[in-house]
Amino acid sequence: MNEFVGTQMRGWDAATFRTAAGDPTMRSTVIALTILEAAPDWQRLRHRIDRLTLFVPALRMRPLYGALGLSAPRLAVDPDFDLDVHLRRYRLAEGTGWADLLHDARRMSLTDFDHNRPLWEAALVEGLPGGQAAFMLKLHHSIADGQATVMMGLNLFEFSPEGNPEEPPPPAAPEAEDVGIRDVTYANLADNVRRGTDLAFATVRGALDFAKGTVTETRTTWGRAWDTVTSIGRFTAVPDGPMSPVMSGRGTTYRFAAFGVPFSGLRNAAKEQGYSVNDGFMAAVAAGLDAYHRRHGVVVEELRVAVPISLRGDAGDRTAQASNSVSIARFPIPIAGLTTLERLEASHDLVAQWKSEPALHMADPLAEVSWLVPVPMIAHAAQTTDVTTSNVPGPPMPMFLAGARMVAAYPLVATIGSAVNITMVTYDGTAFIGVSADDRAVGDLAELVEDLRSGFADVTGAPAGPADPYA
Numbered sequence: 001m002n003e004f005v006g007t008q009m010r011g012w013d014a015a016t017f018r019t020a021a022g023d024p025t026m027r028s029t030v031i032a033l034t035i036l037e038a039a040p041d042w043q044r045l046r047h048r049i050d051r052l053t054l055f056v057p058a059l060r061m062r063p064l065y066g067a068l069g070l071s072a073p074r075l076a077v078d079p080d081f082d083l084d085v086h087l088r089r090y091r092l093a094e095g096t097g098w099a100d101l102l103h104d105a106r107r108m109s110l111t112d113f114d115h116n117r118p119l120w121e122a123a124l125v126e127g128l129p130g131g132q133a134a135f136m137l138k139l140h141h142s143i144a145d146g147q148a149t150v151m152m153g154l155n156l157f158e159f160s161p162e163g164n165p166e167e168p169p170p171p172a173a174p175e176a177e178d179v180g181i182r183d184v185t186y187a188n189l190a191d192n193v194r195r196g197t198d199l200a201f202a203t204v205r206g207a208l209d210f211a212k213g214t215v216t217e218t219r220t221t222w223g224r225a226w227d228t229v230t231s232i233g234r235f236t237a238v239p240d241g242p243m244s245p246v247m248s249g250r251g252t253t254y255r256f257a258a259f260g261v262p263f264s265g266l267r268n269a270a271k272e273q274g275y276s277v278n279d280g281f282m283a284a285v286a287a288g289l290d291a292y293h294r295r296h297g298v299v300v301e302e303l304r305v306a307v308p309i310s311l312r313g314d315a316g317d318r319t320a321q322a323s324n325s326v327s328i329a330r331f332p333i334p335i336a337g338l339t340t341l342e343r344l345e346a347s348h349d350l351v352a353q354w355k356s357e358p359a360l361h362m363a364d365p366l367a368e369v370s371w372l373v374p375v376p377m378i379a380h381a382a383q384t385t386d387v388t389t390s391n392v393p394g395p396p397m398p399m400f401l402a403g404a405r406m407v408a409a410y411p412l413v414a415t416i417g418s419a420v421n422i423t424m425v426t427y428d429g430t431a432f433i434g435v436s437a438d439d440r441a442v443g444d445l446a447e448l449v450e451d452l453r454s455g456f457a458d459v460t461g462a463p464a465g466p467a468d469p470y471a
Contacts, residue, residue, distance in 0.1 A: 006076025040402030249440030288455025382417025
């Protein structure tokens with residue numbers, strides 16, 4: 001087989017690519033917006049990003065498509081990879097500020113990728129107040145989740161303005177050649193036959209194990225099988241619609257907002273009650289959404305939340321795989337009339353319950369099956385989610401990009417069918433909260449952000465940071 005046909009997208013990655021390409025409400029972009037104390041050295045920045053693409057091969061890989069259109073794309077090294085196609089720099093007009101930067105991030109996120117080139121782009125934005133600059137890295141969700149983005153950052157950013165003294169050299173640039181559609185089609189067919197054979201063997205092996213277990217441990221075997229079947233049912237169940245009567249609309253555009261809260265306040269408030277940072281984060285989000293609905297004259301007992309649950313190890317490991325490694329748990333969470341302690345307990349218990357689900361580690365096989373489901377049906381299922389939350393731990397110490405200190409790191413993630421996406425990244429003592437809100441679901445983003453900031457204040461006992469850091 002031609003070695004330059006690459007590797008076929010599988011499981012979650014393939015499903016994400018397919019749905020994002022098939023429905024504009026499922027646009028799947030992740031933007032890491034970092035604020036820098038000053039503008040970095042441009043040539044040094046270019047070198048750092050070029051180096052990153054050598055450590056993360058997916059950033060040099062383009063999708064390849066077969067003739068039949070019945071298989072997921074393959075990712076292979078782009079023989080025409082050109083860093084300057086993906087990286088640009090510009091300066092904001094004098095007098096502009098935070099709102100203008102978020103508008104640029106929004107336009108960047110809503111602009112689709114070139115599906116014949118590597119699925120990322122980046123921009124250095126100069127001219128922010130106080131001589132600051134911004135660096136925006138946009139990734140397709142099919143090649144990176146939140147933790148993978150942090151892992152990339154650990155190879156891009158440095159620990160001092162002068163750089164890392166004992167940094168390993170990057171690998172050599174991978175070889176690439178043009179391949180024809182016939183080669184790609186043959187490779188897809190070979191992969192599909194191989195997967196079908198593996199599935200057949202696995203099915204037979206599973207059936208034999210089940211038959212043996214039925215004889216030797218009947219109760220345990222059938223109980224385990226029943227638990228797995230019902231767990232898959234809970235994971236794949238499609239509700240009638242969102243639970244919020246306020247955030248019910250869905251469209252193809254969304255807007256961004258962001259703010260920060262002291263990480264120690266959030267961590268300590270949760271820890272004092274015996275809970276985790278993620279419990280505190282979700283409790284604060286629940287409090288904010290409760291306040292937002294009450295602002296609109298509605299008391300909603302529960303909202304449906306989607307929570308990505310990581311299946312990888314330590315996000316701080318530089319050698320860990322930079323790719324998707326998550327499963328999505330989707331469940332109703334109570335929001336109305338609860339104390340902070342009750343919110344912490346509810347968040348903890350629900351996430352723990354879903355982490356124990358047998359279907360949790362079947363994300364990729366279930367995503368493979370989704371290839372047989374029409375995209376509109378998948379989009380409808382996603383649109384029954386009221387809010388998506390994600391908590392991504394980042395580096396606890398100051399980091400530098402081409403000599404410039406990073407002062408903030410905001411995660412801006414597409415809504416991907418939900419009304420609101422709220423993602424938190426922790427960095428250097430601050431928890432940075434990125435909010436994306438569907439324009440049809442949330443017509444008053446400033447009010448939603450005000451209520452979310454109030455929710456974090458309720459949990460931490462201290463004011464949240466401003467919605468505009470330059471105000």
